[in-house]
Amino acid sequence: MAEIRIEGVRHSYFPYPSEPSHWALKRVDHVWRDGGAYALLGPSGCGKTSMLNIISGLVQPSEGRILFGGVDMTDVPTERRNIAQVFQFPVIYDTMTVRANLAFPLRNRRVPEAEAKRRVEDVAEMLDLGRLLDRRAASLSAAEKQTISLGRGLVRPDVAAILFDEPLTVIDPQVKFELRRKLKAVHEHLKLTMIYVTHDQNEALTFADTIVIMYDGEVVQVGPPEDLYERPQHSFVGYFIGSPGMNLLPARIEGDRLAFCGQSLAMPSGMGQRLPERASLQLGVRPGAMRLVSPGMDRDALPARVEDVERLGPFSVVDVRLGDALVKVKVADGVPIPADDAGLVLPPDHTLVFADDRLVGALA
Ligand SMILES: Nc1ncnc2c1ncn2[C@@H]1O[C@H](COP(=O)(O)OP(=O)(O)OP(=O)(O)O)[C@@H](O)[C@H]1O
DSSP, X not given: OOOEEEEEEEEESSSSOOSGGGEEEEEEEEXXXXXXXXXXXXXXXXXXXXXXXHHHTSSOOSEEXXXXXXXXXXTSOGGGSOEEEEOSSOOOOTTSBHHHHHHHHHHXXXXXXXXXXXXXXXXXXXXXXXXXXXXXXXXSOHHHHHHHHHXXXXXOTTOSEEEEESTTTTSOHHHHHHHHHHHHHHHHHHOOEEEEEESOHHHHHHHOSEEEEEETTEEEEEEOHHHHHHSOSBHHHHHHSSSSOOEEEEEEEETTEEEETTEEEEOOTTHHHHSOTTOOEEEEEOTTTOEEEOTTSOTTOEEEEEEEEEEOSSEEEEEEEETTEEXXXXXXXXXXXXXXXXXXXXXXXXXXEEETTEEEEEOO
């Protein structure tokens, strides 16, 4: 086991990339800590699979280096990288028993029989596969087959990291939860570096201690879930983490104020100078950070209108018209919601300013 360092990596699938969109990875510098439980999140096409395949050696990056524990692995072939990869669909041999499937990676590496048997039984116990060990894989459900794929990743004694590429896509939601719990337990037991690719933030939040967010071929933020929620460094992180996501409202500078949706708010001193010229500006505010009041109740409230209320148990999500934008506001159960005309309070310390999608700071 060792840290995995991605240094100045760029990758294009085009032989002669000539424009930014030709790069699947634009430039990535990132360290995967030894023993970390990571979720790699991002929209479709942002480069997650390319990142995993570059770590495992299935893809050779156009530029940059991959180091395991300080050793340059960029030119080392996949089979000598000791990386286990679990894909969306089970990769197992249907005609073999579960035991033989689990033992397969060990037989290939000539692990002595007694040790192989012990490791297979340990992994089977961790994943609750013990009762299936002597069954043929063909007779098992999709979830059981995918559990065997996970087991084949875990059984090897020498793995530097296990990479999971949306491994639970084909699994029912109920079983998914159970498998995620098992994976988490396995991580706590084995302390292996695990990188888990998903589109699903709930899946990421339950599995990982660190979340890595990619967007358009770059790593845009790395941190524990709370940091990503409280201080998104990129507007995509604000939108993607949290449910509903952060409201993002186009804005522009008007003197020392930021104008948006027919309203304006004061900027803190110095912020104007920190905004790059001609940058595209957005205000970001979480649905739960705003207050919805009756008209005239708060002098800081911006004039707004309630358009729709969706009751979701302990809170409601209210669609509020603010100028030409529709803003989502989360209101706790029992707090009165104005019928139509309303006031919307955006607390300055929770109202973030993004310039060209990057966080500049809060309005206070
Ligand atoms: N083998 C390939 N040949 C050409 N282009 C590719 C290849 N693999 C990926 N790409 C392109 O590279 C970009 C990144 O793709 P990648 O599969 O790494 O993203 P992803 O985040 O894993 O997406 P998804 O979540 O949809 O799997 C996309 O624009 C994709 O079309």
